[in-house]
Amino acid sequence: MKKSFLIQFSILILLIIFANLGLRSVENVDDDELGNAGGVRVDLTGDQTVFESSPQNLEPSEGGTLVLAESAEPEHLNTYTSTSAAATRVLDYIYETLLDYDYETWRFDRPLLAESFHISEDGYTFTFKIREDAYWHDGQPLTAEDVLFSIKAVLNPFVDCAPMRSSFSKVVSARINEQNEFIITSSETYFRNQEILGGFHIIPKHVWDPKGLLDRYTVEDLLNTSVTREEAAIKEFADAFNTHPQGRPVGEDAEPIIGSGPWRFDKWITGDYMSYVRNDDYWNDDSTYIKSYSDEGAYLEKVIVKVISDATARLTALKAGEIDFIPRMRAVQYFTQTNTPDFLEKYQKVSYVVPAYSYIGWNNDKPYFSDKRVRQAMTMLIDRDSYNKYVSYGLGIPTIGPFYIYGEQYNHNIERWPYDPVRAVELIEEAGWIDHDGDGIRDKDGVPFSFTFSVSAGSTSSKYMALMLKEDLRKVGIVVNIRQLEWSVYVENLRDRQFDVVSLLWIGGLESDPYQIWHSDNIGDRGSNYMGFRHAEADSLIETARFEMDKEKRNAMYFRLQEIFHEEQPYTFMFYQRDPGAYLKEFHGVKWIPIRPGYKLYSWWRNTSMVGESS
Amino acid sequence: MSEMAPARTYSQIVGSQFRKNKLAVLSLHIIYVLLFVFIFADFLANDKPIVMRYEGNTYFPVFREYGVKWFGMNWQDAFKSQQFKILEEKYEEGDWAIYPVIPYSSTEYNLKVKLQPPSRAHIFGTDELGRDVLSQMIHGARVSLLVGFVAVAIYVFIGVILGALAGFYGGVIDIIIQRMIEIMITFPRMFLIITIVAVMETQSIINIMIILGLTGWTGVARFTRGEFLKVKNEDYVVAAKALGYRDFRTIFRHVLPNTLTPVLVTATFGVAAAILIESGLSFLGFGAPPEQATWGSLLSSARDTLPTGWWLTTFPGLAIFITVTVYNLVGEGLRDALDPRLKQ
Numbered sequence: 001m002k003k004s005f006l007i008q009f010s011i012l013i014l015l016i017i018f019a020n021l022g023l024r025s026v027e028n029v030d031d032d033e034l035g036n037a038g039g040v041r042v043d044l045t046g047d048q049t050v051f052e053s054s055p056q057n058l059e060p061s062e063g064g065t066l067v068l069a070e071s072a073e074p075e076h077l078n079t080y081t082s083t084s085a086a087a088t089r090v091l092d093y094i095y096e097t098l099l100d101y102d103y104e105t106w107r108f109d110r111p112l113l114a115e116s117f118h119i120s121e122d123g124y125t126f127t128f129k130i131r132e133d134a135y136w137h138d139g140q141p142l143t144a145e146d147v148l149f150s151i152k153a154v155l156n157p158f159v160d161c162a163p164m165r166s167s168f169s170k171v172v173s174a175r176i177n178e179q180n181e182f183i184i185t186s187s188e189t190y191f192r193n194q195e196i197l198g199g200f201h202i203i204p205k206h207v208w209d210p211k212g213l214l215d216r217y218t219v220e221d222l223l224n225t226s227v228t229r230e231e232a233a234i235k236e237f238a239d240a241f242n243t244h245p246q247g248r249p250v251g252e253d254a255e256p257i258i259g260s261g262p263w264r265f266d267k268w269i270t271g272d273y274m275s276y277v278r279n280d281d282y283w284n285d286d287s288t289y290i291k292s293y294s295d296e297g298a299y300l301e302k303v304i305v306k307v308i309s310d311a312t313a314r315l316t317a318l319k320a321g322e323i324d325f326i327p328r329m330r331a332v333q334y335f336t337q338t339n340t341p342d343f344l345e346k347y348q349k350v351s352y353v354v355p356a357y358s359y360i361g362w363n364n365d366k367p368y369f370s371d372k373r374v375r376q377a378m379t380m381l382i383d384r385d386s387y388n389k390y391v392s393y394g395l396g397i398p399t400i401g402p403f404y405i406y407g408e409q410y411n412h413n414i415e416r417w418p419y420d421p422v423r424a425v426e427l428i429e430e431a432g433w434i435d436h437d438g439d440g441i442r443d444k445d446g447v448p449f450s451f452t453f454s455v456s457a458g459s460t461s462s463k464y465m466a467l468m469l470k471e472d473l474r475k476v477g478i479v480v481n482i483r484q485l486e487w488s489v490y491v492e493n494l495r496d497r498q499f500d501v502v503s504l505l506w507i508g509g510l511e512s513d514p515y516q517i518w519h520s521d522n523i524g525d526r527g528s529n530y531m532g533f534r535h536a537e538a539d540s541l542i543e544t545a546r547f548e549m550d551k552e553k554r555n556a557m558y559f560r561l562q563e564i565f566h567e568e569q570p571y572t573f574m575f576y577q578r579d580p581g582a583y584l585k586e587f588h589g590v591k592w593i594p595i596r597p598g599y600k601l602y603s604w605w606r607n608t609s610m611v612g613e614s615s
Numbered sequence: 616m617s618e619m620a621p622a623r624t625y626s627q628i629v630g631s632q633f634r635k636n637k638l639a640v641l642s643l644h645i646i647y648v649l650l651f652v653f654i655f656a657d658f659l660a661n662d663k664p665i666v667m668r669y670e671g672n673t674y675f676p677v678f679r680e681y682g683v684k685w686f687g688m689n690w691q692d693a694f695k696s697q698q699f700k701i702l703e704e705k706y707e708e709g710d711w712a713i714y715p716v717i718p719y720s721s722t723e724y725n726l727k728v729k730l731q732p733p734s735r736a737h738i739f740g741t742d743e744l745g746r747d748v749l750s751q752m753i754h755g756a757r758v759s760l761l762v763g764f765v766a767v768a769i770y771v772f773i774g775v776i777l778g779a780l781a782g783f784y785g786g787v788i789d790i791i792i793q794r795m796i797e798i799m800i801t802f803p804r805m806f807l808i809i810t811i812v813a814v815m816e817t818q819s820i821i822n823i824m825i826i827l828g829l830t831g832w833t834g835v836a837r838f839t840r841g842e843f844l845k846v847k848n849e850d851y852v853v854a855a856k857a858l859g860y861r862d863f864r865t866i867f868r869h870v871l872p873n874t875l876t877p878v879l880v881t882a883t884f885g886v887a888a889a890i891l892i893e894s895g896l897s898f899l900g901f902g903a904p905p906e907q908a909t910w911g912s913l914l915s916s917a918r919d920t921l922p923t924g925w926w927l928t929t930f931p932g933l934a935i936f937i938t939v940t941v942y943n944l945v946g947e948g949l950r951d952a953l954d955p956r957l958k959q
Contacts, residue, residue: 311919312918312919312921330919332743332919332920336730336920336923337920337922337923386726387726389726390726390729390745391726391744438689439687439689440683440689455905457900460919463905464743464744467722467724467744467905467906468724470722470906471722471723471724474697475696475697476696477695482904482905482906483817483904484818484900484904484905
């Protein structure tokens, strides 16, 4: 027994010596080895507004099916009460709006269900002339009545759509006239009014309100709390609306959703798939309204959206030919698991920019982060470039503020905070966080610098971020606790502002209004300024800019606002996102656009006769 | 237990019986190795040197780490940032450091070497953040073994007491305890555990150990109860009763020692089961907190990188397999050795 112990011990010593003989620091990752991994990178900078990743020399043909995979399905499909992005992605094909984005300028001014529109001189009243040749999927004509009904449904205080209704809070009246015009008046000249008042889905009155419960009430009535409290029919309508079968058409025999768009709803089998089919009677079939984008309505006969929650299973399904398109895959899959010549021969990989940015939010009301110097230091302690390069495989585009990186609001004159741990520690010490009691952890006024980083349970990237931060901050005497939470709990804590640090993605638009997130009015009471950012100058800039209709002047204010954000660092702004995806090369007309989700399936068509001509 | 006997003591008999089973003996040796890793993990895999000479003084950073963690000591000023590898650049003539066999800690990341296959620098490769897999496995062994032992200790404790009470007294107490057991076993254990973990405020291995302990006692309780039923009418028990000993003394001094051995044998199987459940929970993300390296969480991180990162699945998978097998083999060996029918 003694002998064998001696032998074991000497082996250990030998191992230790061996290990110390220059085994370490063999780093052999080539810096630019990753590149685009055989895919196309879509940036849409400058004048480029649409990018087509498929060959353009072929005549499109109709027919064919596209199967794509999403990670989650919506809880329901009621377009007003739903808040999920998955629902929007489906419903945007089925319902239409009065106006839509112009596919060349990406301004929200292309008439769709409206034939034309004009804004009154004072900027308060919008008049939309409704087309007379638009039809619902069931053959009924789409009229101004439907438009008026839709706005009434949104404004009905009992309809479960508070987040959406808040955008319409300044509406004072809406009516229609005999010329088939829809006239809506707002009490303020808000710069996003056109996008809001022309951008809500129009739903069919004869389906949603067959009894005409809302006919008796004007929009003014619905905005008047004394009327809505008195009249039982308003509540009755809302109750029926919130639970209407159109909002959850589940199963083989469910009544399909009636919309007016280029695709009809087909089926929704929960947990499995959702499908929509081409609307052959599309009212807009011969119109050239999607010029430069697609010449006619939709080409594909059918689109099936499969629900596969596991990323690995999604990729496996793609490789097995069960699905044709993964809009969003994991970066590691895009860069390391789809590089075989076989895969690249059969599939086209694309990473496309979407108006969504990731950030690390510091709760400004917590003692650790109330001082802007500490927040600046935190930003400088995070090696964002390495994170982007190695964890996101370079898919992120560094950003300094919340505005769309290729939009007109973004201030390109601001230089990002560098990665500078030495300067960061100086700032932290300047702010008074010094290890007074000698326990190895910095403290101030008796509070140790030990905070909790909340991570959503499913998010690998924010888990990695938290792990790296924990390891880095440990070395400068700051303790990070990582807490994984279910998404629903995570959001709940966020709304109640019960957190120290969060890591999130914000999905914005091409042009956005910072009021909701950054104005001090929205702190507490479950407002969206979760970080508790309050700054007098920022508040006044945000307020003035909202009602400034001159774009130049408005953007000048937003430029200044971004300087304030940069100085205050309420968030550590991380990156604008590129989503990595892959589709079967049989598909053509694949165009990438800057509005989410980054593509519109209208223009896609399937080349069934493909005999390798595209490779 | 060290009564002198003329020929061989009970434990000697069991020992010689056990040694005949070569596989079990080998397994026991592997358990010794695991125990060694368990105790000396910090000296086997760490980013701090065991001994170092710096500016004319000798330091023992790994020991210091214990001091900082448990005894309120502080890092020397030169080592405040604990970045000993960066410090090496400042070495002068006569400065040196001896690192552990694996000179990486389980949390130390280096993005530049992410997802490296096994190499001389990283014997079992690296994960998605460039952390050393072997180092994580060594520190993960701590979690696995700790969970195994503590959880089993908890449930053996509960199970033995309840089983003893049920078996000894019978009647109403027996009925109540039996029904409690039945209620417990109607819940699928994994689901029960996941449900409890999901409502827990914080993630920690202590919680996992307690939950595993509180949900696992039914088997032991039934077993002990059965043994008690067998023994309680033996002469020595009747004698103890006749002598007027209090029940407590009869149960724990006289009956229990004679029933405990087979219970402890089942406990070895329990350790294996607990390790497996912990790995499963970590794999699902319900187990240890994310910064804690465990075999299960290593496996789960490997799922995302398959098929590229084979080393991320192979080594932790093997570790779980070997550990669970080894405990089962030792348990089996013990059971056979204790079986009187096999005694010569």
